[in-house]
Amino acid sequence: MTQHIKVPPQGQKITVRADLSLQVPDEPIVPYIEGDGVGVDVTPVMLKVVDAAVARAYGGRRKIHWMEVYAGDKAVKVYGPGVWLPEETVAALKECVVSIKGPLTTPVGGGIRSLNVTLRQELDLYVCLRPVRYFKGVPSPLKEPEKTNMVIFRENSEDIYAGIEYEARSDKAQKLIRFLQDEMGETTIRFPESSAIGVKPVSIEGTERLVRQAIQYAIDHDKPSVTLVHKGNIMKFTEGGFREWGYALAQREFGATPIDGGPWCRLQNPKTGRDIVVKDVIADAFLQQILLRPAEYAVVATLNLNGDYISDAVAAQVGGIGIAPGANMSDSVACFEATHGTAPKYAGKDYVNPGSMILSAEMMLRHMGWKEAADLLIASMEKAILSKKVTYDFARLMDGASQVSCSGFGQVMIDQME
Numbered sequence: 265m266t267q268h269i270k271v272p273p274q275g276q277k278i279t280v281r282a283d284l285s286l287q288v289p290d291e292p293i294v295p296y297i298e299g300d301g302v303g304v305d306v307t308p309v310m311l312k313v314v315d316a317a318v319a320r321a322y323g324g325r326r327k328i329h330w331m332e333v334y335a336g337d338k339a340v341k342v343y344g345p346g347v348w349l350p351e352e353t354v355a356a357l358k359e360c361v362v363s364i365k366g367p368l369t370t371p372v373g374g375g376i377r378s379l380n381v382t383l384r385q386e387l388d389l390y391v392c393l394r395p396v397r398y399f400k401g402v403p404s405p406l407k408e409p410e411k412t413n414m415v416i417f418r419e420n421s422e423d424i425y426a427g428i429e430y431e432a433r434s435d436k437a438q439k440l441i442r443f444l445q446d447e448m449g450e451t452t453i454r455f456p457e458s459s460a461i462g463v464k465p466v467s468i469e470g471t472e473r474l475v476r477q478a479i480q481y482a483i484d485h486d487k488p489s490v491t492l493v494h495k496g497n498i499m500k501f502t503e504g505g506f507r508e509w510g511y512a513l514a515q516r517e518f519g520a521t522p523i524d525g526g527p528w529c530r531l532q533n534p535k536t537g538r539d540i541v542v543k544d545v546i547a548d549a550f551l552q553q554i555l556l557r558p559a560e561y562a563v564v565a566t567l568n569l570n571g572d573y574i575s576d577a578v579a580a581q582v583g584g585i586g587i588a589p590g591a592n593m594s595d596s597v598a599c600f601e602a603t604h605g606t607a608p609k610y611a612g613k614d615y616v617n618p619g620s621m622i623l624s625a626e627m628m629l630r631h632m633g634w635k636e637a638a639d640l641l642i643a644s645m646e647k648a649i650l651s652k653k654v655t656y657d658f659a660r661l662m663d664g665a666s667q668v669s670c671s672g673f674g675q676v677m678i679d680q681m682e
């Protein structure tokens with residue numbers, strides 16, 4: 265029995281087979297979280313556009329039974345004070361295997377910890393997968409935005425996002441600082457009396473499972489390279505460890521061999537026979553190279569904080585986070601979500617671009633094996649953008665555009681479906 269979740273009267277759950285492939289019924293139950301802020305705008309539009317694409321692609325043979333589950337502000341409204349992430353929400357996302365969520369607010373400084381991060385940790389969604397591609401006609405600050413075509417594998421379960429942090433002048437921070445000074449001989453904490461302290465766990469297992477997925481993706485999608493992005497010159501054992509363990513895994517599990525004595529290495533794609541180069545770059549240099557030479561990067565594997573920064577930065581090169589989709593994935597469970605946040609100043613105004621949520625749903629449909637519906641979403645997004653009926657974010661940079669609302673853009677997409 266659920267407390268507040270209304271289970272749809274029809275439809276069945278998606279299940280996972282022993283080999284981890286999905287068993288998707290024709291009428292699956294898919295949970296969704298509306299989200300805070302602009303979640304109230306983009307999520308309903310996404311649902312409508314996806315329903316239209318599924319109906320068009322399968323002529324009524326397939327249908328998603330959406331099941332609303334709650335998190336964030338809406339959870340507090342439904343379940344009562346302090347219940348930001350009800351247990352039954354987490355249970356439903358796990359049980360239903362495939363889900364989609366709108367953005368959730370995280371206050372800066374004090375207040376609750378990130379519900380987004382909590383969900384990723386609770387479900388062990390260790391890959392944050394964020395593909396970045398160019399749609400023809402989208403305004404971009406680059407001269408050749410089509411050269412940006414990257415897939416970011418962001419480690420999603422550890423790093424500074426583990427949330428181990430102690431407030432300046434708190435007993436715990438003071439205790440830890442004294443331990444570091446007295447027991448570990450640390451002498452470089454510049455202002456020990458007023459330092460807050462954060463801990464950055466980065467493990468061999470966490471790195472290996474992420475890099476394994478990134479290399480497998482390069483194999484499955486015939487990509488020429490996997491780049492490990494890190495700041496291992498400064499954080500030698502965490503970010504440096506990520507680089508070292510990533511290379512070691514490429515050699516041990518995928519048979520990569522060093523190029524000119526290493527550390528870069530090369531493996532042959534068993535599916536295509538073509539080479540895949542595994543290389544690395546320090547994060548600050550990477551951020552300038554993606555602007556100057558974006559074509560040199562295909563699959564990017566990186567730690568949690570770097571991946572957060574990189575996702576928004578690369579998205580800006582192809583039009584911004586209004587069309588930047590993503591997925592949080594474990595070996596069996598996946599929860600799809602936009603790269604952007606709650607954009608509070610636009611909340612409830614039917615104003616922002618729903619493209620990021622819709623393209624996240626496109627990834628979800630493809631993950632479910634519903635290729636025809638996914639292809640239809642991509643085709644209608646392409647046509648909608650070329651029609652120049654776009655939301656404010658594109659309209660303000662596009663010559664001759666007519667600005668439409670969030671729901672208006674959803675309708676333009678539906679009108680383009682053939």
Ligand SMILES: NC(=O)C1=CN([C@@H]2O[C@H](COP(=O)(O)OP(=O)(O)OC[C@H]3O[C@@H](n4cnc5c(N)ncnc54)[C@H](OP(=O)(O)O)[C@@H]3O)[C@@H](O)[C@H]2O)C=CC1
Nearest residue numbers: 367368369370371380585586603604605606607616617657
């Ligand atoms: N996964 C999640 O749920 C995430 C949640 N968050 C949370 O969201 C809250 C707000 O974060 P903030 O840093 O402002 O980042 P946001 O991503 O919410 O917004 C930053 C800016 O990005 C642009 N933008 C965002 N969404 C869209 C869209 N759909 N269409 C067009 N443009 C868009 C707007 O730019 P402009 O002003 O130029 O119009 C907006 O002001 C925070 O609490 C944060 O923690 C943040 C990221 C991810």
Ligand SMILES: O=C(O)CCC(=O)C(=O)O
Nearest residue numbers: 369370378380381572603
């Ligand atoms: O959890 C949050 O509020 C922010 C997360 C974020 O920025 C991201 O996942 O890209």
Ligand SMILES: [Mg+2]
Nearest residue numbers: 572573576603
């Ligand atoms: Mg982010």
